[in-house]
Amino acid sequence: MSNKIKAINGAKWTTVSTIFSAVLQFGQVALLARLLLPSAFGIVSISTLIINFLSIFAHFGFSNSIISKQVTNQKILSTIYYLNLLIGVVMFALMYLSAPLLVLYYKEPLLDGVLKMAAFSFPIVFLGQIYNILLEKELKFKWLALTDIFCSITGSLVTIIMAFNGYQAKSLVGGLLSAQFLKMIIHNVLGRQYFTPIIYFKLDEIKDHLVFGMYNMGENLVGFVNDNIDNILIGGFLGVKQLGYYTIAWQIAVFPTTRLCPVIIQISYPIIAKMKDSLESLKQAYLKITVFIAYCIIPLLTGLFLMASNVIPILYGEGWGDTVPLVKIFSVMGILFCFMYTTSPVAYLTGKPNYLLYRNLVVLAIKIPVIYFAARTYGLTGIALAFLATSVVSLVLNFVLVQKMLGSFFASLIKDLIKPALFSVAMVVVILLYKYFIGNAGIINTVVQIALGGLVYAGLTLKYKLSFAEIKNLRKAL
Structure with a gap:
């Protein structure tokens, strides 16, 4: 096979x-x-x-x-x-x-x-x-x-x-x-x-693996502080109850990205590892994987941003209504995150894991004072907004690093992302029209809005992204 x-x-x-x-x-x-x-x-x-x-x-x-x-x-x-x-x-x-x-x-x-x-x-x-x-x-x-x-x-x-x-x-x-x-x-x-x-x-026989892992470990350590400084500060300053609200909001909004993206990377990494000697093949693989992730994540989190005030009380009960603003902020953050996951495998396969460490050090130097100030001054929502702002910085640095490792790619990426962005806008318009002209309250209206949004996005994707021949070939492969 x-x-x-x-x-x-x-x-x-x-x-x-x-x-x-x-x-x-x-x-x-x-x-x-x-x-x-x-x-x-x-x-x-x-x-x-x-x-x-x-x-x-x-x-x-x-x-x-x-x-x-x-x-x-x-x-x-x-x-x-x-x-x-x-x-x-x-x-x-x-x-x-x-x-x-x-x-x-x-x-x-x-x-x-x-x-x-x-x-x-x-x-x-x-x-x-x-x-x-x-x-x-x-x-x-x-x-x-x-x-x-x-x-x-x-x-x-x-x-x-x-x-x-x-x-x-x-x-x-x-x-x-x-x-x-x-x-x-x-x-x-x-x-x-x-x-x-x-x-x-014999440790001396795995020296190459240990050296390979040192930059990886350093990058993960700095990345851990980058990703969790909010949780560390909330637990210490605001208490475990507030941390509980924050955790649930994070799980709801960022879960699609943190769950789906690593799986896609897990599947693709052993395959693209065999392409590491061809920079052009590696760049094309990076673009395809990144765009595929975007097609999956952008509509999910755009829809969640729009439907959070409906979905949260239905799924989790009225006592969790305070998480709605956090969920909306984290939905935007989740979209930003989905473009960062493909940077790590590129760095490993081009022999540049140190780039990831440098990126995280820069972001960390910005993030710690910003989130510390937000934790002391503005509470949970302020911390979430501060995290979102620093995520924008991290995304920009990710793209700069990919440019250094693979060469020019950004124009191709933007071109490929126009369709999922437009499809998501169409989905939002349909849901907003339904809210305005038909209704927004209750489980039935919520289910109908979600179904309509999903059908619009899926229909546009099937019409303008996947040809019937591609679908037929995919079915045969499966």
């Missing part, structure tokens, strides 16, 4: 998994918003923050390195495997032992138990990480997708059962751990055909 067919099949299965997970998560959050206090979401947001921070030092960029270098050597893989296990144990100990200090900063006693419970995610994840990487490298996206679906269902069931039994924040962590444990077991079973650990551990 050719790489192109594998990519198409991978896209099919991963899309199914992504859509399923998105629907499942939205449904889960809608239910949990009625069972859990806002502070529970804030507490779990802090534990996730700490896990993500420690994971920066844990991963060493092995995923990108193994795929980029197409590693099959069992000795190298064994050394990476045992190093991963060691790092997982160290990260577990760091998170578990630092819990009391974090309780002092956030002034939330309930955080202690949640953090200690969440720390177990490190040894669980690192027992299966290398198999997940190898399955991606071999383009086994069907099995990865089916595993994600099965584990997501299991995790959601555990979360809901625990929530109904009054576990509050621990119910979210319990669901996460159960899904991670099950996924680790399945990845171990599926991945053994590509790698079985042998008793071998």
